[in-house]
Amino acid sequence: MNDMSRISALAAPKQQPVPREQTQALLDLRSAASARIKPADLYTLADRLEEQARAYPERAFLIDGELRFTYATVDAQANRMAHVFYAKGLRPGDVCAIAMENRPQFFFSWFGLVKLGVVVAFINTQVSGKPLVHALQSTAAKAVVVGEECLANLLGTEGLPDVPLWLVEDALNPFDGELPTFVDSHFGELICAAPETVFPREVRAAITAETTTLLIFTSGTTGLPKAARYSHMRWMSSGDVMEVTLGATCDDVFYCCLPLYHGAAATSVTSTALRVGASIVVRRKFSVREFWPDVRRNRITVFQYIGEICRYLLNQPVVAGEREHSLRYMLGAGLTPESWQRWLERFGPIQVFEGWGATEANANLINVDNYVGSCGRVPDWSRTNLRLVRYDVESDTHPRDENGFYQLCQPGELGEAMGFIVDHPQIGGGRFEGYTSTAASESKIRRNVFQAGDAYWSSGDLLRYDDDGYFYFVDRIGDTFRWKSENVSTLEVADTLSDMPGLELINVYGVQVPEHEGRAGMAAILMQSGHRFDPQAFYELTEARLPRYAAPIFVRVSAAADLTSTFKLRKVDLQRQGYSPGLFADPLFVRDESTRTYQPYSLQVLARAGLPPFVGSSHE
Numbered sequence: 360m361n362d363m364s365r366i367s368a369l370a371a372p373k374q375q376p377v378p379r380e381q382t383q384a385l386l387d388l389r390s391a392a393s394a395r396i397k398p399a400d401l402y403t404l405a406d407r408l409e410e411q412a413r414a415y416p417e418r419a420f421l422i423d424g425e426l427r428f429t430y431a432t433v434d435a436q437a438n439r440m441a442h443v444f445y446a447k448g449l450r451p452g453d454v455c456a457i458a459m460e461n462r463p464q465f466f467f468s469w470f471g472l473v474k475l476g477v478v479v480a481f482i483n484t485q486v487s488g489k490p491l492v493h494a495l496q497s498t499a500a501k502a503v504v505v506g507e508e509c510l511a512n513l514l515g516t517e518g519l520p521d522v523p524l525w526l527v528e529d530a531l532n533p534f535d536g537e538l539p540t541f542v543d544s545h546f547g548e549l550i551c552a553a554p555e556t557v558f559p560r561e562v563r564a565a566i567t568a569e570t571t572t573l574l575i576f577t578s579g580t581t582g583l584p585k586a587a588r589y590s591h592m593r594w595m596s597s598g599d600v601m602e603v604t605l606g607a608t609c610d611d612v613f614y615c616c617l618p619l620y621h622g623a624a625a626t627s628v629t630s631t632a633l634r635v636g637a638s639i640v641v642r643r644k645f646s647v648r649e650f651w652p653d654v655r656r657n658r659i660t661v662f663q664y665i666g667e668i669c670r671y672l673l674n675q676p677v678v679a680g681e682r683e684h685s686l687r688y689m690l691g692a693g694l695t696p697e698s699w700q701r702w703l704e705r706f707g708p709i710q711v712f713e714g715w716g717a718t719e720a721n722a723n724l725i726n727v728d729n730y731v732g733s734c735g736r737v738p739d740w741s742r743t744n745l746r747l748v749r750y751d752v753e754s755d756t757h758p759r760d761e762n763g764f765y766q767l768c769q770p771g772e773l774g775e776a777m778g779f780i781v782d783h784p785q786i787g788g789g790r791f792e793g794y795t796s797t798a799a800s801e802s803k804i805r806r807n808v809f810q811a812g813d814a815y816w817s818s819g820d821l822l823r824y825d826d827d828g829y830f831y832f833v834d835r836i837g838d839t840f841r842w843k844s845e846n847v848s849t850l851e852v853a854d855t856l857s858d859m860p861g862l863e864l865i866n867v868y869g870v871q872v873p874e875h876e877g878r879a880g881m882a883a884i885l886m887q888s889g890h891r892f893d894p895q896a897f898y899e900l901t902e903a904r905l906p907r908y909a910a911p912i913f914v915r916v917s918a919a920a921d922l923t924s925t926f927k928l929r930k931v932d933l934q935r936q937g938y939s940p941g942l943f944a945d946p947l948f949v950r951d952e953s954t955r956t957y958q959p960y961s962l963q964v965l966a967r968a969g970l971p972p973f974v975g976s977s978h979e
Contacts, residue, residue, distance in 0.1 A: 376827040377728040379738035385604070385727045386742070390788070392599040396592045398569035398787050403591045405473045405563060407633060408434060415636040418609060421463045422640045422657060428463055430636070433470065436463075440471025441558035443549045447502070447525070451476030451563055454498050454574065458482040458513065459506030460643045461619050464527050466629075468504045473572055476563035480574040480586065481620035487512040493583045495520045497795050498574050505542075508532035514539070568592035569787065574795060575622050575718050585799045587719035588792040589626070596787065598630030604712065604727060605661065605688050609636035612685075614659045616645040616668075622718040627690065628663050637661075647671050651684065658685045666693025667864070673701055674863060674887060682707040690714065690725075692832075695854040696732030703731075715776070715832055719803070721791040721816045722778025724830050733829040734822075744779040744789045746815070747772075747822060747830075748808070752839050752846045765808045770826045773833060773846065777805065777815040791816045821848075838930065840869030841877035843908040849930075852880065852911070855904050859897065861890030864920050867911060868930040870937045873971045882911040883933055883945075885920045892916045894948050894957035902955075912968065913938045914948040914957050939973040 396402060412434035421428040428436075449455060455477050459465045472479045480498040482491070484506075491512060495503065502522050505513055507529035513519060514536075525546040526538075538544050573589035601607065613632045617624040632639045640657045642649070645668055653659065682705075690712040694702070699711060715734040716723030722745040724735025737743055747768040749758050757765050757775070768774035781789030793800030808815045821833040833839065834848045841847070849867040857865055864885040869878025886892055894914070901910035915933075936942040938949075940960050948957035949964045958964045965972065 374731060376730065376829065379828065382728055382736050382828075383738040383742065386738070388603045389600045389725075389727075390742070392603045393596045393788050394786075395599055396568050396595055396787065397785060398567065398592060399784070400568040400592070401564065401566070402568050402595075403473060403476070403563060403566055403570075404572055404594055405437075405470065405476075406560075407595055408437065408470055408473075409557070411633055411636055415609060418636055419638045420632075421466060422612075422638055423463050426463070433463075433466060435555040436467040437470035437474055438555050438558050439550050439553040440467050441474035442553040442556075443546070444471055444475055444477065445558070445562070446549075447523075449475055449477050449501065451566060452478065454478045454480055454500045456480040456482050456495060456498060456500040456503040457505075457620075458484060458503055458509040459527060460484050460508050460529075461615060461624070461641050462506070462529075462643060463641060464506065465619055466641075468527065469625075471558075472504075474558045474563065476566045476570075478571050478574060481576070481625065482509075483576060483584075483620050484509050484512070484618065487516050489518075490583060491516050492518050492520065494576060494586070495522065497583075498586050499795075506532075507534050510534045510542070514542075566591070568595070571792070573625070575625065576620070577718050585719075586795040588794065589622075589718075590787075590792055592787045593790075593792065594626055594630055595634070597626050598632075598634030601627060601631040601690070602634050604725065605631070605690075607631055607635045607637060607661070611635065611637040611660045612658055613637055613639045614642070614653065614657075614662045615639050616642040616650070616653075617663060617665065618644075623663050623665075623691065628661075631661075647675060651681075654684050654686055660685055661688045661690070662686055664689050664691035664694065666691070666695060666698065669694055669698050669702055670857065670864075673698060673705065677705070681705060688712065692716075692734065695857065697854065697858055699731050701858075715820070715822065715830065717818060717820075719792065719794065719816075720778065720818065721780060721789050722776070722818075726829075730829055732831065734832050735830045736828045737824065737830070738828050744781060746777050746779065746809075747774040747824065748777050749773075750775045750821060750836070753841050755836070763807075764810065765805075767809075768823070770824055773821055773823050773839075775836065776818040776820050776822050777808065778818070780804070780814040780816055782814075838868070840880075842869065842879055843877070845906070845908045847880055847909045849880075852905065852909055853882075856882070856897075856900055859900055861887050861893075863887045866920075866930065866933065868934055870913070870934055870973070873974050875970075879913065879938075879970070880909065880911040881913040881915060881933075881938065883915040883917050885917050892946075892948075898950070898956045901950075910950065912950050912970070913960075914950075915943070916946045916948070918945065937973040 412430045416431035417429050419427045420430045420433045455472050457468055469479055480500055482494050503524050505524045506527050524542045526544050528547050568591045571588045572591045574586040576584040576586050613628050615624050615628050619625045686709055688710050694713055710729050713734050714725040726733045726735050749766040749768050760766055780791045803817050805815045805817045819836045822830050824830045834850045838849045853865045853867040866883040870881045872879045940947050947960040949960055951958040951964055
């Protein structure tokens with residue numbers, strides 16, 4: 360076990376592993392549930408919606424503040440939308456984009472489109488300019504259903520494809536300006552006048568479950584995002600699987616505070632709630648202040664999280680009655696062992712289903728044992744298509760055996776997670792559905808991995824597992840870097856230092872150093888309101904918890920966090936700026952071993968550390 364492995368081991372409290380047979384039994388139930396829907400079934404998301412509207416007509420499906428929309432109402436609104444979309448010329452197989460914040464009209468539009476068999480492309484509500492043009496071009500969208508709150512993004516973008524914009528009004532964010540002719544401002548009037556009668560199923564009757572229903576953009580750290588294909592089968596299977604995982608019922612209430620244009624909220628939350636006839640509390644954007652009031656007011660039982668959200672909530676002052684709530688399950692990714700333990704101690708024995716996967720993944724992991732720190736378990740390798748493949752960080756290659764094939768990791772070894780691609784007309788599980796771009800899809804496939812002719816999806820994620828089969832996420836390939844001939848995981852360093860008093864966020868990454876191999880560690884930090892960065896305390900924390908080579912050489916004290924809309928910290932721009940204070944205004948500190956602290960940046964301190972001045976590169 361190397362030093363970074365020991366950091367991970369120390370971060371998680373000692374606990375007894377669940378018997379492998381117990382874990383496998385639940386994983387087998389998940390596998391059986393995932394196989395209920397067959398690729399050739401003439402069954403779609405729209406069919407499931409209509410079934411549940413008949414089964415639970417008066418039950419609340421969507422809750423938005425004081426507004427409640429029953430299953431019957433949601434279905435009726437989707438019918439209205441479908442009639443209008445059809446009248447405007449959309450047909451099965453066409454692509455229509457949606458650019459809208461989390462609100463009931465998002466669901467009405469989405470479900471109305473699937474009633475026609477139209478493929479729905481979710482557009483990031485934060486983007487404009489080149490990324491927005493790319494999103495519409497790469498999906499070949501024939502129209503955009505745009506919320507009034509997002510209209511400025513589209514109208515302010517040059518080179519927008521020549522497609523109509525169908526405006527869904529937003530009383531909270533009225534557009535102030537003159538509308539061009541390609542914006543249909545009367546769209547809302549058409550919806551109000553449309554019938555609620557069931558949209559004819561024969562329009563989509565020939566659509567099979569394996570057909571693409573969604574295009575969801577991945578949140579990659581470099582380059583423009585790719586539109587991943589999501590079939591009806593895969594979308595509904597995620598709900599079938601989570602039903603048996605959570606033991607979810609129609610009495611559950613799900614919290615939807617992550618953006619719907621990303622995978623977790625639109626797939627796991629929505630598909631599971633629909634599957635069991637449960638309710639979804641919709642919030643436009645995550646709010647630290649409103650989280651617990653929302654949970655208590657709506658009796659929320661299931662919360663889909665991102666690790667950063669949990670840390671925001673943990674950073675809030677303790678108040679009386681915090682353990683008095685209805686939350687019983689959390690599912691998501693990115694919850695560190697330390698935050699996980701603090702969460703349970705502070706808010707009570709909530710079961711956490713930490714997982715690993717990706718929007719386009721054909722393999723995944725989920726921790727069904729509530730085993731703190733782990734993102735999942737493989738009790739029996741013969742029952743999964745997942746494999747962990749040895750990876751050499753220094754050479755950025757996969758070591759090969761004497762026959763030229765990849766090598767499997769042993770417990771404790773760092774490796775890339777890959778999923779064997781199942782290609783069988785009657786099996787849905789294990790398929791790689793790919794992207795709208797054939798070249799992008801092919802770039803994620805590795806061939807002849809363990810034997811001639813096989814094919815695996817390449818995740819780009821580094822993981823390791825222990826002797827009990829529990830897995831731990833380490834980092835993305837490219838985020839783990841080499842320094843002083845040692846591998847440094849940016850995620851593990853950040854997790855290890857994340858509980859420093861007064862710290863709001865920490866983002867660790869490697870920066871290039873002229874005339875040096877590898878990269879030097881740098882931490883961009885954001886302090887909580889009322890707290891100042893203490894360089895001495897930070898130095899002492901790194902000395903106590905990190906091997907010397909893993910301690911950040913530089914600390915950049917940021918005035919504001921640079922986050923993506925899914926709360927993932929950006930690194931690419933920060934890496935380009937390196938450690939040159941001329942490229943940014945944030946205070947910069949350098950680790951100084953002679954004074955045993957972090958000193959304000961100067962050429963003298965830099966020289967004492969044996970480092971030359973930074974030479975920036977716009978192509979890094």
